[in-house]
Amino acid sequence: MRLGMTVFAVMLVAAAGTAYAAKGTRFWNLTHAEIDSLQLAPAGSTDFGENLCLQDDDKSVEADERLQVTGVASGTYDAKIHDVTGRSCSAKNVKVEEGKVFSISEKELIDCKQ
């Protein structure tokens, strides 16, 4: 009986984990504006990758929206963003974990230029 319950619990946890991973790695825009460019570089470097917003159907991520992204490995990154108001900003030490949500909020933005 106890073994059965244990197996059932393990199956439940595994199923939940699978469902969660199925949502993939997602960027959550917690700035105040719609972002049309997001590039990540390993923290401390300037080796910025592709514009992740191009993975969206309309090539931008509205405020409070999420974008499922591919090609981003777990790690800590510096970010460059550009929004539709014409503002460009940076953010430091953005932590990404594959299969989970990472976010950049308004108060994390630095070096903003209009």
Next chain:
Amino acid sequence: MRAGWMITGLVAAAWALAPGQASAFTAYVSNEKGNTVSVIDLDKMEVTATVEVGERPRGITMSKDGKHVYICTSDADHIEVMDSTTLKVLNTLPSGPDPELFVLSPDGKTLFVANEDNNMVTVLDVEGGDVAGEIAVGTEPEGMGVSPDGKWLVNTSETTSMAHFIDTATLEVVDNVLVDTRPRFAAFTPDGSKVWVSSEVGGTVAVIDAASRKILQKIEFEVQGIRKETLQPVGISLTPDAKTAFIALGPANRVAVVDMESYAVKDYLLVGQRVWQLALTPDGKTLLSANGESNDVSVIDVASLKVVKSIPVGELPWGIAIK
């Protein structure tokens, strides 16, 4: 300026010390990023418990008997049912993917759930825990309002920018009203004659006649020194006497106070950062705002229209339910 702060301080002190002020109300605040619910004793004006719940809790409401708190746990793709006294999560109820916001029918038997990811409203039998139906609506459904007689449901869809009028007897969309961009919230007036719909990106609140489904008024906002695009209406709370509407203005960090007869904006109350949803206590005397960026809840005395307290809660507070 100093005199203004002194007056606010005096109002806050008087509000806190007023005899007979004890309300015995409890607020439950969903913390979207913290994956918790903060429990606030509104007599003590402090958080008395923090409860871990499923991923990304957003919509939150009380059962009609006050025994349960229903929580949309968006990333968990279901509704959680929490005992409002023991604070234990008792069970989960099904929804579609990414349930964001819901509304409970006036008889307390049915939850209408907006599922952001599948463009559906789930009709949920609360007692049986069964899905009684699904209603196809516009893209990214969010706002949910139900008429006081329970006959009409209004859902707003963010991307389609529509308010969908749904007959709760047939579960069919019978009318669609185009509103400004990204409608976030819908609320029926206490007499059921009108529906107020906020449009976040459009920066307006539309007042819709519930019978003719014509827009009677569009309310705009203006705050000196704040850019127009920052004035983003989200949460709406209407007083039970149908005199005053409170509108949360998102990153403008203000709650607008609107006269419900003239539609004139009477005041803007400075609250915490990125104010999202609002909730009135059942006696209509106190308004709470969930402030996502400053991680706090502002307490507003409705009679004096003064912010009397800021209460720190969890990470990224989103919604509030009050018992």
